[in-house]
Amino acid sequence: MDNNYDAYFHALSDPTRRAVVEHLVRNPATVSELYAAHTMALPSFMKHLKVLEISGLVRSEKKGRVRTVYIEALPLASAERWITQQRRIWDRRLDALQNLAEHIELNTPSKDGSK
Amino acid sequence: MDNNYDAYFHALSDPTRRAVVEHLVRNPATVSELYAAHTMALPSFMKHLKVLEISGLVRSEKKGRVRTVYIEALPLASAERWITQQRRIWDRRLDALQNLAEHIELNTPSKDGSK
């Protein structure tokens, strides 16, 4: 079921790597193109790409001396689903509490003190 | 705008911490209650809680000797939104490519070789 959450979330926990993802969802890009937006040394940047690739969020192919990097949609969707599911459970709980509050309000004696 | 993505995603990159989140979206819980499901030493577990709390994904209050932990909905939603947005951009791109493909197909000479 593609549950590599540790790696997915770890990969997304760094701003450089999120910037790469933000680039790649718009267009595949070569290492140089991706690197252009950043100021660190290239080998440092390459490490980030490797983290992304090992996690599975990204795939790459080398042709000649140029490596092109592509986003992988499924892992991103998988990470999204985990969060969405948690939020949904939380939302349902809020609803339940809300309903409970209304129910109590309806059955609570008002100012007249009637039991 | 509550953009603490580094901390949010880092917090979610550990299975122990995700388990805590999964628990807390259903119910607030004390440290002991949360700890019950885990086998590591308590101080190790506490470190995970601290990571969650510093990130902002979680809030806690101490009453007497008991600390109760609550989920914070907004950061979770914020992390979700970041991913959702990336996926949407990616989806739109796919649609565009799909449309392009159809367009080309319509305007492509078929077997008869007609121009």
Added chain:
DNA sequence: GCATTACTAAGCCATATGGATAACAATTAT
């Protein structure tokens, strides 16, 4: 008051992380 419960603090340790530099391919352009 004393024991138990529920954390908290301090410090140790091995490994991971995020940065750097230097040197080395391997392609492609001139």
Added chain:
DNA sequence: ATAATTGTTATCCATATGGCTTAGTAATGC
């Protein structure tokens, strides 16, 4: 053939992380 481009490999470094133990403190229960 040489030079320039585009990565890659190998090391090094400081700090962070995720685990541990040991020794507290502060509330509560008996």
